[in-house]
Amino acid sequence: MFLIGHGISVRSDLPIPEWLFGWAAAMVLVVSFVALAVLWPEPRLQKPTWRPLPGGIGRVLASRPVEIICGAIGIFLLGLTIYAGLRGTQSTAANFAPIFIYVIFWLALVPLSVLFGDVFCAFNPWRAIGRGTAWVARVVSRSELPAPLEYPGWLGRWPAAVGIFAFATMELVASDGDKPDSLAVAAIAYSAVTFIGMALYGVERWIDRSEAFSVYFNLFSRLSAVETRDGEVGLRRPLSGLPRLESLPGTVALVAVMIGSVSFDGFTGKRPWNSISPDIAQVFQDRGLSPQHALEATFMLGLIGAVLFVAAFYWLGVLGAKSVGGGFSARRLAHEFVHTLVPIALAYVAAHYFTLLLFQGQAMAYLISDPLGKGDDIFGTANSQIDYTLIGANGTWYWQVAFVVAGHVAALMLAHDRALALYEDKRKAVRSQYWMLGVMVGFTSLALWLLSSANS
């Protein structure tokens, strides 16, 4: 394969052996049946529970000075990434930009969001710049700014879905997607789009619905027990943030992109893909594309196919759930249950990328001392190396299975809870659950298959 996929990954996981794959799949089935029998009979997650952190710590954490410091750190990191990408060495592994974007920003923020809530919101450089600019404009003009345009209702989370898809294209399709200067240019272009969006529709509205990474990390932070409410950090029941996910157009598409892109990344290592992709690439080459562009076109097709497959499979479950009656439209049901796919998306990311984060994350130790890859040694850590002995293949397999099964269980609980709240007739609630259970077993089996040695 030609520099496609993870150019930054120098060590890949071994596939899960078939015996463990079998046990994991069996465990998923058992867990599902047990869940149907023993889960709570009344909805529990739908009502918000939240209490502030003790001793006023919650107010301090969400205070203005902390907000300004975090925002400044975010802006500094964005600036450093763009600077290193443009001015530093163009070797992927020796430059700060690719590792920071693909490993620290894209991967490390996921577990941080799940553990500590919406941390990206605090460090979001675009939000900080937007709010800072608005403040300066207010002070200079000594008046209130004109009200932003009204955000079109049909737009919903579509811009975020498109944004995450574009990021996945950069990561998995574009052959220059791991090149420092391409990444810097992409970061500048994305910043420009975000500034225009914020200027038109207001900072908070754009960040809340359209800024792809805010929406992405916010989805994961809804699994967390930590939530900031009215300028104070507090604790809630884990998972309880997800049922409150506002139903907006584009949400199903966003989640399909999230699961589909990780699936595609796993699928490209599988035999079916490796046997068919050269033929597809040949077709493009016969149409006059260069070998590299033909390969990119093939991967683009594969990525789109994976996203559509995930979306179609979810809709199949929704149509099944509709068939049990209750008077809900398919569209309504699709939105009522989409939040249950978030833990599954998390399981995909965690199982697929946690060793990449664990190992390539260590590259930060030398990259902060030498961000441009030009032989600097700012903090004296430029010669530190990645310790690949941290976790062996066996340990990796068990963690991967654990993530996938845990995601499955969380998804089941959320779907169960929503069905109880939605259907007046308890029997219909349970019957609708058979369909959602089918969807989840399907996604979970797919995740295990992608990680396993079957057909690899």
Add this chain to the structure above:
Amino acid sequence: MSRNQRIGLIVAAALVAVVAFVIASPGGDDEGDKASETTPTTATSGTETTTETQTEATAPPKPEATKIDIRAGEVAGGPAEIQVKNGDTVVIVVSSDARDDIHLHGYDIEKPVEPGKAATFRVEANLEGEFEIESHVAEDAGRDPLIGTLVVEPK
């Protein structure tokens, strides 16, 4: 149906599913199983025993070297896949008809190679995973740098 009956029924169903699965699984994926049985684990180490009960009958043989030959920027016979177990000693000999720098990732060993002067990598495989072996000249030229993969499985 009472709640306990329901639980009992479901536990029974789950048990049946597990038993059925365990019975079905050894022959479940015929094609895959056969493939993995018949595919010879690649050249390098001949020490792997096929059954776990069989004790090591022979003294550990000298590790066999995997040869990778680069001609006009292409690996003769395509990129090599070298499969070993944790703890094995791996020997990889890379030769090329042009000057090159060969990098074994993960183990992070880089050796120069020249026409007529091969680079010999001799490592104890103690890191598990899949590691790429790359040509830096090909990478700098924007070509596919992969010349081989070292796969280290747990013991």
